Structure formats: C-alpha cells, structure tokens
Amino acid sequence: MATKGKLLILPGDGIGTEVMREVRRVIDWYAKKRGVEFALEDGLAGGASIDAHGVPLTDATMALAQEADAVLLGAVGGPKWDSLPFAVKPERGLLRLRKELGLFANLRPAMCFDALVDASTLKPEIVRGLDILIVRELTGGVYFGTPRGIETLPDGSRRGVNTQVYTTEEIRRVARVAFDIAAKRGRKVTSSEKANVMESGILWREEVTWVHDHEFKDIELSHMYADNCAMQLVRNPKQFDVIVTDNLFGDILSDAAAMLTGSLGMLPSASLGAADAKGKRKAMYEPVHGSAPDIAGKDMANPIATLLSFSMALRYSFDLGTEADLLDKAVENVLAGGLRTGDIMQPGMAKVSTSVMGESIVRALDKLA
Numbered sequence: 070m071a072t073k074g075k076l077l078i079l080p081g082d083g084i085g086t087e088v089m090r091e092v093r094r095v096i097d098w099y100a101k102k103r104g105v106e107f108a109l110e111d112g113l114a115g116g117a118s119i120d121a122h123g124v125p126l127t128d129a130t131m132a133l134a135q136e137a138d139a140v141l142l143g144a145v146g147g148p149k150w151d152s153l154p155f156a157v158k159p160e161r162g163l164l165r166l167r168k169e170l171g172l173f174a175n176l177r178p179a180m181c182f183d184a185l186v187d188a189s190t191l192k193p194e195i196v197r198g199l200d201i202l203i204v205r206e207l208t209g210g211v212y213f214g215t216p217r218g219i220e221t222l223p224d225g226s227r228r229g230v231n232t233q234v235y236t237t238e239e240i241r242r243v244a245r246v247a248f249d250i251a252a253k254r255g256r257k258v259t260s261s262e263k264a265n266v267m268e269s270g271i272l273w274r275e276e277v278t279w280v281h282d283h284e285f286k287d288i289e290l291s292h293m294y295a296d297n298c299a300m301q302l303v304r305n306p307k308q309f310d311v312i313v314t315d316n317l318f319g320d321i322l323s324d325a326a327a328m329l330t331g332s333l334g335m336l337p338s339a340s341l342g343a344a345d346a347k348g349k350r351k352a353m354y355e356p357v358h359g360s361a362p363d364i365a366g367k368d369m370a371n372p373i374a375t376l377l378s379f380s381m382a383l384r385y386s387f388d389l390g391t392e393a394d395l396l397d398k399a400v401e402n403v404l405a406g407g408l409r410t411g412d413i414m415q416p417g418m419a420k421v422s423t424s425v426m427g428e429s430i431v432r433a434l435d436k437l438a
C-alpha cells in the first residue's frame with residue numbers, strides 16, 4: 070500500500086517515551102482500520118541520544134529529519150543531564166532540529182474541549198467551543214536582532230540593548246504560513262503588531278497586507294495592535310481564527326491563549342519551515358510540555374498534548390484533515406466520558422493512567438470510524 074509519507078518519531082526523554090507509546094497505538098489504529106499508513110522512522114534525541122552516542126542528536130538522525138515529511142518529538146531533558154555543559158545538553162538536540170530544518174513559524178492552538186470548560190479561569194460561555202491558532206514568528210525579531218548587549222555609558226551607568234529587526238522576506242514567509250493554515254480552518258487571519266509605535270510594526274502590517282492582496286485575497290485579513298489583541302483574547306477569544314504575530318508578541322500571546330484552556334498536558338504545537346516547489350513544508354510537531362521528571366516512569370503523564378500534536382501533523386503535513394478531525398473528536402469523547410489523567414483531574418471524574426487514556430482514545434476512534 071502506498072504510504073502517506075515519511076514520519077520520524079523522536080520520543081526523547083522522561084514522559085516523552087511514555088506519551089509516544091500512546092501515539093504509536095493510534096498510528097497502528099489508522100493503519101489497520103483506515104488504511105492510512107506512514108513510512109515510520111525512529112530515532113533518539115536529547116538525553117537518550119547522549120547516553121547512546123555522546124551527542125544530543127546524531128548526524129544520522131538529523132539526516133532522517135531532513136528526509137521526513139514530519140518529525141514528531143516527545144520531550145527532551147532531565148536531571149540526569151543537568152550538569153552537562155550547555156553545548157552538549159539535551160536541549161541542544163532540539164535547537165539543532167529547529168535551526169537546520171529552518172522552522173520559522175511556530176503554531177500554537179488554543180482549543181477548549183466541552184468537557185474541560187469548567188477548568189478554564191474564564192466563564193464557560195467565553196471559552197466553550199473555542200478553537201483558535203496563534204502563528205508566532207520564531208527565528209527573527211527582538212530576540213535575535215543586533216545590536217544587542219549590556220554596555221557601560223561614559224557616566225558609569227549601564228544600558229541594556231535589544232533590537233527589533235524584521236525584513237520583508239521574514240514577514241512574508243510567516244504570513245504565508247498563516248494564510249495557508251487559515252485556508253484549512255476558518256479562513257480568517259488577524260495580524261498583530263504595534264504599528265502605532267514601532268517602524269518594524271509598520272513594515273509588518275504592510276508586508277502581511279501585500280501577501281494577502283497578491284496571494285490570498287479570499288482569506289479575511291484584519292489588523293490589531295498587540296496590546297488590544299491581549300485584551301480581546303481574554304474578553305472574547307472566539308472572535309479569532311488564526312492570529313499571526315512576531316516573535317516577542319507571539320511568545321506572550323500564545324502563552325496567554327494556552328491558559329484559556331487549562332493544563333500543559335493538553336497543549337500541542339507545530340513548527341513549520343519554508344515550502345518546497347510542491348508547497349510542502351519542513352515540519353516538527355511536539356507537545357508544549359517538557360519531560361516532567363517528577364512523574365516520569367509512573368504511567369501518569371497525559372498523552373493528549375502529544376496525540377493532538379500528531380493530529381496537527383495529519384492536518385498540516387499530510388493533508389489528512391478528516392483523519393485529524395476523527396482524532397480530535399475521539400479525545401473530546403473520552404473526556405466527555407469522564408476519564409482524566411492526574412493533571413486535568415476534576416471532582417467526580419475517573420482518574421486513569423497514561424496507557425488507559427491512550428487505550429480509551431483508540432476505543433473511541435473505533436466507535437467513530
């Protein structure tokens with residue numbers, strides 16, 4: 070049978086290996102029950118790779134990532150490797166992947182499952198049915214601009230400097246990602262900056278508008294100052310579909326949006342790179358959480374963040390939107406049935422392990438298909 074493409078799985082460390090077992094279960098289900106198969110590769114990343122090969126990511130694994138249509142990563146790091154020098158720490162494996170795959174667009178969805186509406190700090194009617202996505206520029210802006218540094222002035226006082234820099238091409242390519250994604254969702258993009266006080270914001274607004282007018286006229290585009298956007302996110306988040314913004318504002322807005330919907334164990338993410346001639350983008354999918362050493366090896370971790378990351382891979386790398394919808398729905402149904410891992414436990418619900426949560430989601434898929 071023809072496969073849908075190449076998927077590289079890097080479980081990493083700690084709960085990364087546990088949650089990835091549940092993804093494998095779901096991948097097996099798609100192959101058996103839906104005839105949706107991937108050419109699967111496995112690799113080591115982070116501490117696991119340090120233990121086996123002395124480096125957090127080998128050239129061979131990097132080559133597999135370059136060939137893959139998508140990389141699915143668990144999490145890296147843990148106390149065992151904390152005392153290593155920064156240059157050889159587990160996190161360097163992740164940084165290498167992001168850098169060499171050229172992943173400049175970070176996608177962070179904020180979805181609210183009906184069953185978890187009460188877990189939000191906001192009123193149920195504000196978050197019920199929420200499904201928005203923040204596209205954050207990841208490799209430019211004030212975190213990388215020069216000049217930067219701390220300097221001592223002639224009078225002896227000190228000055229810290231960081232510079233917000235964006236080029237036309239850096240803005241256009243992330244705008245294209247946002248419009249591409251919006252075309253597969255609610256067809257609405259809100260671009261956010263501070264064009265009222267920053268020249269880089271003026272250019273941002275002009276270039277996003279340019280991409281819209283020349284390439285994505287049928288997608289709705291609006292502009293919103295970032296401070297207002299922060300307000301609107303907590304006042305009426307359902308007005309948004311896709312928000313595209315720079316590295317700094319995106320860092321803040323995506324964390325705020327994530328918390329509209331609750332626990333770290335529920336949050337997926339994707340990072341995308343440039344499109345090739347066929348429109349295919351390099352891509353890496355991973356949960357927002359880390360390796361959670363405090364609960365690692367105890368079959369307690371919530372696998373949903375990683376399962377939803379796989380669902381994003383289905384949607385955005387393999388063009389399997391219907392299959393992604395199935396998985397999202399199966400997660401919704403299991404939560405509605407009252408099953409909870411410890412991190413999302415609520416009164417009156419049934420507390421289950423990582424593996425029982427995974428098995429239950431597969432059974433829910435069975436019922437839907």
Ligand code: NAI
Pocket residue numbers: 084143144145146147148160163333334335355357358359360361362363364369370371372374410412
């Ligand atoms: P963390 O996200 O691993 O854990 C924070 C807290 O959330 C812990 O109490 C943990 O038990 C809980 N938690 C996280 N994911 C969960 C899940 N799926 N289900 C249930 N509970 C969950 O962040 P922390 O503790 O700051 O870092 C631990 C290690 O992970 C460090 O070595 C850090 O460098 C690494 N890390 C790796 C990341 C990655 O690979 N992308 C991201 C963040 C941290």
Ligand code: MG
Pocket residue numbers: 320321324
């Ligand atoms: Mg942040």
